[in-house]
Amino acid sequence: xxxxxxxxxxxxxxxxxxxxxxxxxxxxxxxxxxxxxxxxxxxxxxxxxxxxxxxxxxxxxxxxxxxxxxxxxxxxxxxxxxxxxxxxxxxxxxxxxxxxxxxxxxxxxxxxxxxx
Amino acid sequence: xxxxxxxxxxxxxxxxxxxxxxxxxxxxxxxxxxxxxxxxxxxxxxxxxxxxxxxxxxxxxxxxxxxxxxxxxxxxxxxxxxxxxxxxxxxxxxxxxxxxxxxxxxx
Numbered sequence: 001x002x003x004x005x006x007x008x009x010x011x012x013x014x015x016x017x018x019x020x021x022x023x024x025x026x027x028x029x030x031x032x033x034x035x036x037x038x039x040x041x042x043x044x045x046x047x048x049x050x051x052x053x054x055x056x057x058x059x060x061x062x063x064x065x066x067x068x069x070x071x072x073x074x075x076x077x078x079x080x081x082x083x084x085x086x087x088x089x090x091x092x093x094x095x096x097x098x099x100x101x102x103x104x105x106x107x108x109x110x111x112x113x114x115x116x
Numbered sequence: 117x118x119x120x121x122x123x124x125x126x127x128x129x130x131x132x133x134x135x136x137x138x139x140x141x142x143x144x145x146x147x148x149x150x151x152x153x154x155x156x157x158x159x160x161x162x163x164x165x166x167x168x169x170x171x172x173x174x175x176x177x178x179x180x181x182x183x184x185x186x187x188x189x190x191x192x193x194x195x196x197x198x199x200x201x202x203x204x205x206x207x208x209x210x211x212x213x214x215x216x217x218x219x220x221x222x223x
Contacts (some may be wrong), residue, residue, distance in 0.1 A: 046160070046203060046214035061211040095159055101207030102150050104171070106159035 002027035004096050004107035012090075012114050018083040022096030022107055029077045030054045034100035037070060037081045040109070041092035051100050052079060086114045118142050118206050122215035130223045135191040137218045139204035144184045148208035151180055151189045154217075155200045164189065165207075196222055 008020035022035070029035065037049040050060035052070045060068050069082040083090060091114045097103035119142035129135050139149065147167040152160035162171045164180035167187055177192045191198055199222050204215040 045216050046205075048210075048212045048214075059210055063211070101148070101205075101210075101212045102162065102165045103152075103160070104162055106161070109159050 002098060002105055004098065004105060006094060006096050006107045006110040008094075008110055008112070010111055010113060012086055012112060013116055014087055014114055016086055016114075018081070018086050018090060018094075018112055018114075020081045020094055020096075020110060020112070021078050022080070023076075023078045025077070029072060029079065030074055033098055035070075035072070035079045036097045036099060036103060037079075038095045038097055038103065038106075039090075039092040040095070041089075043089070044092075047092075049081065049083075049094075088114050090114050117211055118145065118209060118213050120204055120206055120213050120215040122202075122204055122218050124218060125216065126219040126221065128221040128223050129194050131194055131196060133194045135194050135198075135220065137189045137202055137204075137220075139182075139187045139189070139215050141185045141187075141206055145206045145208035147183050148206055149180070149182070149187050150205045150207055151178075152203045152205065153198075153200045154203065160203060163202075194220075194222070198222070 003025045005023045012018045034051045036051040052058045067084045071080045093109040093111050095109045096107045098105040121140045149167045151164040154160040168180045179190045201217045201219045
């Protein structure tokens, strides 16, 4: 069974860069599936950030597109999320998930706070 | 973006009750709708996809119906472990958007 585990700093300064990774175990990231990032905050609820296919093809939420990069590292069997120029509005629990649109598996989530 | 509106935002029901949650899309999404269950402190879990298809391993007391803009999630006989928040999500067009959630409490 495929398992996902997010990791990264829990605190990021305003105007800084948020960088998270999602380690995939129990399966290959090169399988024929999409991998997504979703975040959840009290203010905005659940919000889809973007997705990546094992080939590297990406799709992003237009509301975040100018600040987001999602990448895949096949050698490490992990995907990464970079979000630049963060503000307090980016404070949320960040999840990686397997699937495109329909998310069949989720990581446990990692809480990120944007604060000085 | 397609807006998803759930109702009610919260509800309280007794064990054994039949519970229905509704979700409305701001435009037609045919059957591209999923339902998730999120228990406190946990990640969401997929229950239903394509409006009415039960995800593997999900108890049969959960069912989904609807098409176009109006959808429902039904729990046929509420169990104590169903305490959770339930979300609908449209998977028709990116950006994939979620409802605001329905918090289900057990009386």
